[in-house]
Amino acid sequence: MMDKSVGGSEVIVSTLNIETNNEAGVRQAVLVRNATKSYGAGSNRSAVLKGLDMTVNRGSIYGLLGSSGCGKTTLLSCLVGRRSLNSGEVLILGHEPGTPESGVPGPRVGYMPQELALYSDFTIKETLQYFGRIYNLRAAFVNSQLEFLTKLLDLPASDRYVKTLSGGQQRRVSFAVALFHEPELLILDEPTVGVDPLLRPVAIWDHLIRQSVDHGRTVIVTTHYIEEARQANTIGMMRSGRLLAEDSPDKLLAHYNLSSLEDVFLKLCINQGVNKGVEQLEIRANVSSSNETHQIVARTQQQQAGEHDNLAFDYSVNEVDLPENDVQRRNRINSNESPVTPVDLSAVRKPPIAILDHNACGANNMMNGISETSNTREPTGTASVAKRKRQGHPLKIPSLHRLGALIRKNYLISFRNIGIFVFIYLLPAFQATVFNVTLGHEPKGLKMAIVNEELDPTQGRVCNYTTDCAYSMLSCRYLRYIKDNIVQVPYQSLSDAMEAGRNGQVWGVIHFGHNFTEEFEIRQTEGDSTNVDNIIRSRISVNVDSSNHQIDIFIEKWLLEAFRDFFRDFMKSCQHEPEAGYIPVVFLDPVYGKKDTPFTEFMAPGLIISIVYFMAVSLTAGVFVAERKQGLLDRSLVAGVTMTEIFIGHSFNMFTIIMGQTALVFVCMLLIFNIPCQGNLALAVFITFLQGFVGMCFGLLITTICDNEATALNLSQASFIPLLVMGGICWPIEGMPFYLRNIAYSMPVTYAIESLRSIFARGWGIERPDVYAGILISIAWIISLLVLCLVIIRSRKYTS
């Protein structure tokens, strides 16, 4: 027994007393009854556990054997509380996993998942320190365990990074993580896979036996190497979601009169395959422990299709005992009573399981018996699971030491990958730079064909550059006012010019008629009484390649501006009022903004928000999906960390990232590219920051929905385009059909972009509804997404 106190709080890791006396009966560390578990829903639903029963005695080693895909990992994940059964019961150390009394997930269990589940950027020492902080263990204890396990498991130097270790060394570090806090129950999913075959039986199994014999710890270990499990006290042979047999290796071999467990397994599989009807296989063996004799009856009951097909092992009520509670444990610590009874290996490793006749005492009765004893009476089967789903488990208050461990871990990983870290900070600024450098600028070098029929050098009609009040070669005079962005390319004939336009050589054709200047003069002098022919002949005709709308708009704008300036200038030179005769619509100073606001200024608010938002989405989804895929999330959760703590820890990390990214984006947009902000800058930064958190929460939602990186990536990409086009980033919402506007406003970024635009361009403050709506709706999104995540996490325990 070890008492490890840190900062006043106390974590007690107790070892178990192996009792074999008749009164206490055999203590069970794990009981599973009639467990069913399916993955997926509807037509994709597949049953993995099909009415499975399992009993693991305290202080024993239980080898769970079965072929790949038979449901071993699924079963273990239900034991450690990472998944929930669809129906049936699980008791771990006397309680349902996930309840505060069970301590599972938590320090009472050591879990080694099939995946490596180690942070590759941590050293071996940092790995144990991280989990030590999660368990609130004293640093001195962690260090001594590190020293001990390094020798025991032949680990490399503790300052070696996990990523630099060989596969086998990494597996042993993973094993050390499961062991080092001395849990009562060790659940090891294929600990020997990838480990040096020479080391496998020697180190790992020897250590497991010592854990069970010397310290009374319970070990459940899955393996594909059937013979390896001969060293276990009990073997559960699993196939297609059921246990075919559960007994000591010796008894199984004796019963079947076979020399290897592989043969036994094979025979059981054949029996299962052959016995499609109601045949039964009974294994009876008398088992003696030091003080008592139990009769084992293992019964494989193969029923008609659709009915249960499993061994049902039943126990008398008095065989079930409660785990020692904290008070008892503490009392024992105070009285210096040793929890460990040194036991002779051969005595302890006698088959500890008593299996009674299925018919004599039903599984449900047995579970009720447990409930009465443990005061955790639950209805069995689907009803019980449904009740649990309704009730849920009480929410755990986030613990400071676990939060500290998570935050520290996140920062350590960030700083270890300093290149990636800097890149993450700089990427939004880089994106903002790309935006400013590439977008919103006026197009240049646009070739326009000029067909000027006024020109005729043979008759002295050449372009003169007069600026006085003379009706002479006005076509040339007009052309001088066209912006340099348009490159004027002279063409002799209209047909050639049009052909060049069709061939994409020019963006359009400007055509002046033969008598343009004369006709223009007539039109001026005759005014309202002029005729249609004159109007047509005095026109400047333009054909534009409108395939590019933006260029079309620019050409039209520049040609009209050129005419306005030409006409004003001409009127002025003739001593007329410059504005006389020009269209009587005038655009005075704008209410907000400035005349000819560049497109970049319209897009800037949307761009700032979308950059920060999408960075947060991808960073969060990326981190969580990767952690889940590597088994790191599972390992932390089994160690007792809650999703709420993981979210808070991640938010801390994201807080600095979003702050940094927001600051750099604003510096880039406002200081380097001079995007004006008329309003309160702090308010604009705050809204952007909130949107970063909305993005983070959306990333969490993606993580809770998606099981793999590809789906998460697809989902975040799928959300990108609708948000970009409908969030009002590049096109005004007012330009959308009415039915789409409601959808646009239901996007998480839309109101925030409107807010930011109002602050940037109008200088509005928080008192304006357009501004505070962005803040309130962002907060509402954060809360709703977080709640949705927690609901999905809870419900997915039952479906995936």
Ligand SMILES: Nc1ncnc2c1ncn2[C@@H]1O[C@H](COP(=O)(O)OP(=O)(O)OP(=O)(O)O)[C@@H](O)[C@H]1O
């Ligand atoms: N999240 C999931 N969604 C859908 N099916 C799943 C999921 N996880 C596992 N399965 C399926 O459930 C079955 C049992 O998987 P499980 O991982 O429990 O098997 P296993 O006995 O541990 O196999 P192995 O020894 O290869 O690890 C397999 O067919 C697997 O494809």
